[in-house]
Amino acid sequence: MAKSIFYHAGCPVCVSAEHDIVNLIGADNVELVHIGEDRNRIAEAEKAGVKSVPALLTPNGNVLHINFGASMADVKG
Amino acid sequence: MAKSIFYHAGCPVCVSAEHDIVNLIGADNVELVHIGEDRNRIAEAEKAGVKSVPALLTPNGNVLHINFGASMADVKG
Numbered sequence: 001m002a003k004s005i006f007y008h009a010g011c012p013v014c015v016s017a018e019h020d021i022v023n024l025i026g027a028d029n030v031e032l033v034h035i036g037e038d039r040n041r042i043a044e045a046e047k048a049g050v051k052s053v054p055a056l057l058t059p060n061g062n063v064l065h066i067n068f069g070a071s072m073a074d075v076k077g
Numbered sequence: 078m079a080k081s082i083f084y085h086a087g088c089p090v091c092v093s094a095e096h097d098i099v100n101l102i103g104a105d106n107v108e109l110v111h112i113g114e115d116r117n118r119i120a121e122a123e124k125a126g127v128k129s130v131p132a133l134l135t136p137n138g139n140v141l142h143i144n145f146g147a148s149m150a151d152v153k154g
Contacts, residue, residue, distance in 0.1 A: 004101065020135050024081065025101045058097050066141050 002059035003029055007045045009036040013069035014054040021056060021066070030056070035075055046072055079136035080106055084122045086113040090146035091131040098133060098143070107133070112152055123149060 006021055008014035021030060035042050035053065045055075049063040052071045056064045083098055085091035098107060112119050112130065122132075126140040129148045133141040 016139065017141060020137075020139050020141055023137070024106075024133075024135065029101075058101065060097075060100070062093065062097050064094060064097055064143050065145075066143055068142075 003031050004059055005031045005033055005048075005057040006054065007033050007035050007041075007050050007057065008054045009070050009075050010034055011053070011069040013067050017054040017066045017069075021054075042072070042076060080108050081136055082108045082110055082125075082134040083131065084110050084112050084118075084127050084134065085131040086147050086152050087111055088130070088146035090144050094131040094143045094146075098131075119149070119153060 004025065006018060008018055018032060033041050033045070035045055048057050048061070050057065050065075050072065052065055053069050053075060054066050056066060058064065081102065083095060085095055095109060110118050110122070112122055122134075125134050125138070127134065127142075127149065129142055130146050130152060131143045133143060135141065
């Protein structure tokens, strides 16, 4: 199975959701990207349709926005 | 693994998220509950912390609100 990508910004909501997602789909099936630190991946996330974090980009290209930690504007600001 | 419960209300956002969740964690690992039709489970969902649908209740009791289809008030209305 192709990997999903979990975009987050280190916020408490993000960390909690990350643990849940890793438990549910397995650490081997998801790449974890901290776009607050790895800022050159912000554009990639936005292009994929990520509007807020935490968000999970599925292998087929859908974005699941999970709960609400921060908007992309907050991450960039 | 204990099952997760995916609460939804049949809305387009719900159906799309349901397909993604089933693909990610496997149909055997998630119970699908349509609280628009199975209305006697609305109270259970609210008690678990579901504030909008679609939402995934994980085996450890966390609620992941996924995208946004409808608020619980809309479902009950």
